[in-house]
Amino acid sequence: MIPTVVWGTGNIGRLAIRAVEAHPALELVAVLVHSPGKAGRDAGELARLGRPLGVRATDDIGAVLAARPRAVVYAASGDARPDAALADITRAIRAGAVVVSPALYPLYDHRNAPPEFRNPVLAAVADGGGSLFASGVDPGWANDILPLLVSGVATTVDAVRCQEIFDYSTYDRPDAVRDLVGMGRPLDHEPMMLIPSVPTMVWGGQIRMMARALGAGLDEIRETLERRALDTTVTTRAMGVFEAGTQGAVRFEVQGIVEGEPRIVIEHVTRVHASCAPEWPSPPDGGDGVHRIVIEGRPRIEVTVAATDEGENRSVGGNATAVGRLVGAVDWLAAAEPGLYDALDVPLRPATGRLGRKQP
Structure with a gap:
């Protein structure tokens, strides 16, 4: 089992908790929050699972990373705070974690990313031996691997x-x-x-x-x-x-x-x-x-994807598939060499071990 932290419990974070809990290769060991009002609450409550998970949220970043978790799902927003998100992510990489996140748009295509984003991540990888895979919540797979897969049958x-x-x-x-x-x-x-x-x-x-x-x-x-x-x-x-x-x-x-x-x-x-x-x-x-x-x-090919979660809510369903892509990459990243990866590097794989599992 890969000890995994979920950092952030908003719209993406609560879905990430569910995805980590459901993944047979991952173990949820900590949940990091920014709001003092969420600290001490059970992860299952924050994820709206309807049952406790036995993991209480904390705002003590230092203590969580000092435990050297193997993986971090960084679900905090980077929209209005890209510098802070970059600092958080590189801190986790320096602690040896593989990090998956939608927070840093410039790193979706890291080969062409501005040096002020790419270089700190590469330095953190060299120092700590962790990795980063960034992909979007729009969702990223619908703007990269899915169209490329479909193009292959034309x-x-x-x-x-x-x-x-x-x-x-x-x-x-x-x-x-x-x-x-x-x-x-x-x-x-x-x-x-x-x-x-x-x-x-x-x-x-x-x-x-x-x-x-x-x-x-x-x-x-x-x-x-x-x-x-x-x-x-x-x-x-x-x-x-x-x-x-x-x-x-x-x-x-x-x-x-x-x-x-x-x-x-x-x-x-x-x-x-x-x-x-x-x-x-x-x-x-x-x-x-x-x-x-x-x-x-x-031929002309058209593929339409409709995902639902939390009842019939498709706005949440799209986010859930994006989170599934990121969390589903954690075990592959943990087995790969330390580095900075993009969507073309990280394979989309079957949901091995998850068929028929009870929903989280």
Whole structure:
């Protein structure tokens, strides 16, 4: 069993606790929290499992890392605190842990990452012998390994498109939906996620990875952006009221340009209510959302993935699959050489030993 720590207990952390608990090769030995109000609470309660796990959360980072855990699932946010997240992650690597995390966008494609992100991780690997695998919660596998896998059964490939189509009214994270993406804000407000170049910072690494795997030379990466206002005031299940006239839908693309054309595209279509921008792509069944891969070529191939968790909530389901990808890589990383890995390095493997196991 691989002694594993989950660091953070928000939307990603609670899913990570469940995933570690369910994995036959991993043992949950500690849960790290930032909030004093969570310290001392059982991990099962924080993960909403409905049963105790016998592991109490702590905010004592030093004591947890001094115990030399073999693995850390770093689930704390890095959106607004990338420097702090980098410091936490390198600290865990120096303690000898293999770390998996969605927190550092620049390291999704570490070969092209800025030196200020890549070099501290490589130094920590050299000092402590740990490793890092970073992959997204959008989810990362839907923007790298899945489209590449599907492209392999095509005869010819003209373009690859990865779509996230979501209604965020059920996504209980107002800091991301209202502040980062700008839902419910005036259309003249420029939220952080929609500032020019930020989408490329977040998803450009996945564009570059796909281009590398496909043997395609990228001319450049471009962005497109459209925003729509709500026609009427709406009340959402998870985040309350969004006023008429404020931003209710966003559609943007991060485009990998090959020979002058957008050939590798990551597209996001997000809403807080289905009535906003009805002419844009919507989930085929009117549900919370889907991820879709479209391979334009011969034959044309379309794959739609709908994941649910916590009842029928697909906004959580997508996060759960991203967490499953990260946690499922821990035992592979523990057996591999210390290093900095990306999605093309780390294989996606069957759920060995998990078939028929009781749900956590």
